[in-house]
Amino acid sequence: MPDACKLAAGNWKMNGTRADLDEARALANAFPEPGCGVLLCPPATLIAAMAEAVAGSAVMVGGQDCHAATAGAHTGDISAQMLADAGARHVILGHSERRADHGETSADVAAKARAAHQAGLVAIICVGETEAERDAGQTLDVVLGQLGASLPEGATAANTVIAYEPVWAIGTGRTPTLDQIAEVHDALRAAVPDTAISLLYGGSVKPANATEIFAIANVDGALVGGASLKAVDFGAIITALATA
Ligand code: PEP
Numbered sequence: 001m002p003d004a005c006k007l008a009a010g011n012w013k014m015n016g017t018r019a020d021l022d023e024a025r026a027l028a029n030a031f032p033e034p035g036c037g038v039l040l041c042p043p044a045t046l047i048a049a050m051a052e053a054v055a056g057s058a059v060m061v062g063g064q065d066c067h068a069a070t071a072g073a074h075t076g077d078i079s080a081q082m083l084a085d086a087g088a089r090h091v092i093l094g095h096s097e098r099r100a101d102h103g104e105t106s107a108d109v110a111a112k113a114r115a116a117h118q119a120g121l122v123a124i125i126c127v128g129e130t131e132a133e134r135d136a137g138q139t140l141d142v143v144l145g146q147l148g149a150s151l152p153e154g155a156t157a158a159n160t161v162i163a164y165e166p167v168w169a170i171g172t173g174r175t176p177t178l179d180q181i182a183e184v185h186d187a188l189r190a191a192v193p194d195t196a197i198s199l200l201y202g203g204s205v206k207p208a209n210a211t212e213i214f215a216i217a218n219v220d221g222a223l224v225g226g227a228s229l230k231a232v233d234f235g236a237i238i239t240a241l242a243t244a
Pocket of ligand 1: 223
């Protein structure tokens with residue numbers, strides 16, 4: 001059975017202008033052979049410029065969302081083909097901020113993932129429980145339910161990554177216990193259609209906690225928000241993953 005690939009993925013969210021491309025260049029220079037996949041997902045306005053800035057390096061560039069359609073009357077939206085054309089290789093889908101702020105359902109996420117696959121992009125599909133759901137003992141039901149409804153047919157390790165992101169851990173500085181992360185990742189590993197699909201943990205991953213999180217079985221990397229904005233912080237997380 002092939003092992004899942006390690007991936008350190010950074011989600012810049014709605015942060016960054018061209019001046020911040022120096023952070024991407026610094027990463028590219030610091031990690032010519034990182035020992036794991038390295039991905040930055042900047043705002044759509046920066047994808048093409050970042051892809052150019054890191055061209056020829058190990059750093060990959062991705063989007064944070066795409067529309068399910070290939071083209072048409074969808075003001076403000078971006079298709080998967082457009083992301084690929086701009087230099088993206090991955091796209092984050094179903095992030096909890098999209099699910100909460102834009103009412104995205106798991107069916108929407110599955111449709112977007114189909115579009116991403118058709119465009120040749122790797123879909124990073126996010127799942128995770130709220131604090132109320134965890135307190136109610138519903139974590140595994142919620143996460144596995146989202147997974148089942150968000151994964152399109154034909155999802156394989158070549159075109160799909162799963163990110164487990166407890167909603168209450170995103171941007172809060174709080175993280176689940178290592179046992180709680182392990183419980184969810186073990187359940188995800190048993191549920192994914194291809195056992196080599198990479199499983200990322202996301203939610204307040206920092207240089208200080210990365211090593212212990214990456215030591216957990218079935219954690220193949222991280223989806224990192226705040227700590228991916230600065231090359232020095234993200235670089236420490238990359239090093240922790242590469243040496244895990
Ligand atoms: C995220 O946005 O996916 C995330 C995990 O954010 P942070 O690392 O800032 O908690």
